[in-house]
Amino acid sequence: MSCIRTQQMMDAWLDGELDPSTGEEISHHVGQCADCAALKARREQLRATLQAAAPRYAAPPALRSAVLNQLQAAQQPPVARPLTTSRGPSWWQATAMAAATSIVTALVTWGTLGKLSAPSGEQVALADQDRRPVREQLVARHVASLSAPSLIEVPSSDSHVIKPWFQGKIDFAPVVRDLSAQGFTLLGARMERVSGQRAVAVVYKIREHPINLFVWPDISGRDSGAELATVRGFSMGSWAAGGLNFAAVSDVDAHDLERFVMALQAPR
Amino acid sequence: MTIPLRLSSIDANSVKSQLQQPHDHANLRRFESTVLVHLDAAYNLARWLLNDPAAAEDAVQDACIRAFRFFDDLSGPSPKAWFMAVVRNTCIDSLRSNKHHNAAHEYDEEIDGIAGAQVHDNPEQIAVRASDARWVRAAIAALPVEFREVIVLRELEEMTYKEISVIVKVPIGTVMSRLSRGRDLLSQQLGADVKRVSP
Structure with missing residues (x-):
């Protein structure tokens, strides 16, 4: 396994996307090559940084109800309707x-x-x-x-x-x-x-x-x-x-x- | 309460819509349980792609309506990937129509695709600056959109390369090289900032 090949596949390996035998080859190379080991360290550092500091934004609560309302409205013809439950006068x-x-x-x-x-x-x-x-x-x-x-x-x-x-x-x-x-x-x-x-x-x-x-x-x-x-x-x-x-x-x-x-x- | 229908006074369309209603309601419930459960993921992607909370809400609403309309066409590796593809399309449309699309940088697989290993920053230095979440957010936001989307889908949504390739509509090899390049760019950005700040 060459350095170029290892570096090309480093991300797929760390992301768990490679088959086990290729993964072992990369693991073996990284154990012996300082440059490739440094790339691995940078990737792990970056992942830790992103997990710690990059927020996964949650949808605002109003968005879900707005979407549901819109989908329900889309199923029905738009007609004038009373805001409150209809009462007689x-x-x-x-x-x-x-x-x-x-x-x-x-x-x-x-x-x-x-x-x-x-x-x-x-x-x-x-x-x-x-x-x-x-x-x-x-x-x-x-x-x-x-x-x-x-x-x-x-x-x-x-x-x-x-x-x-x-x-x-x-x-x-x-x-x-x-x-x-x-x-x-x-x-x-x-x-x-x-x-x-x-x-x-x-x-x-x-x-x-x-x-x-x-x-x-x-x-x-x-x-x-x-x-x-x-x-x-x-x-x-x-x-x-x-x-x-x-x-x-x-x-x-x-x-x-x-x-x-x-x-x-x-x-x- | 059942309402007796006087068929003679009702046109064909309204009868059809009456008959469709139970199906539509079941459909909406199915849509909720298979697609809308991924609303957080959808909003997160839109929020990162558009860099604007209000625009992200509008895009997700549009995407939900589009997705519901084409719900019968649901296909691919997972409902989440299918929905995220719709969300991503809506966001890209929004970026184009707003002319915010500043990714004039055309990505060249041959030139840019090889993972550069030229950055040699001290991980400890990076860690210090990385504690500033604003700085990390800004670094991601500064990425060209084609790298930002794969980074968000992989790092925050933890989607597989196959799912990402469906969402972004590129081969799996391209997903891999964009992720590598995106991570290189992020590392460089973080490292460069450390160099500039540190004596």
Whole structure:
């Protein structure tokens, strides 16, 4: 066994990939050759170094559930589904619905988001110049916002900077929450319009995916549970609370958006 | 709860999807137990190849979806090797599309393949610096990707040459020579740093 041959096969030998007889030949040569013995020592040293200092990174716990969710979602057609287990309307919701026929027209703007089962024929009542359904508008605004520099007008990760920035610009107080503990980084905010109404967009980010949270006054003034949908491939979660409409739009998968919506709605 | 189906009102596709569901769920469970058990290995490889935790997560998610789609084609020496090949492909695609692919250094088997034995550093000196894990990580990260992947697969995932040859799609002889060369480069890097630091 020559030195060149030994050195060529040294790694395969140390990795246990050689047949025993070749291994014995190499072992014999290494026992007699200082250069080859030095190579063996360097290899053993390197292995010890790597085992001691090179980490084997473990998958983050959220990754496994994200993968499973995505695979399950991939098996089912993407349809709008309620975030919480579906319940019938509560008694006061039912009462309100029965009494609300006179203001259905006013509700239609929000109804096109799919939360209300308003007959489709009434959707023509949209008085705004923008007659597209609200969902379509929101996706269009989301896409447009991604082209810099319009995404953020007030860049800040501090809700106490963003909230005062709204003062004097709008006649409502949007919720701006720090969700960094849940993995959503607050990037800032900008002014928006939804169906001709003044609105704001609060911008978050998870990994490299921006999330636009649109907030605008709710005409109906009724709270409604969050609903997730997929619109032209974008994930959207929409709900109403405290006289405001909320709609989160992003290209993250539905699972991450659901987490985002839940985090925003969680009691403080 | 069973829902009586009124077949007349349901189109062929939705019937098909209803019928496929039990199969799909069994399939997903099988995928979990044969493929997703290697999620740590997948993430580790992606993390080392892309040098970026967020990009690694995205790549592993993509790879899982690809792997699930082609689950019926599972073949090769082990499910782990098959899955790792998908992960590795996804990472290489990601590197190319992001133009991070700085391995302009084309590996030449004839010129670079012979294990160089020119490094004569004192193992004790190496051991001192090796205690700094950041330094070791940086040395691995600095390797051209074709050496880094075989080092990670062998040293951290302890995969066989045959498995590595399937994952990287090169002959076993090439796996052997890349491992040798990769280890030489690492030893040199570690040794050179020791020389620079020590008087």
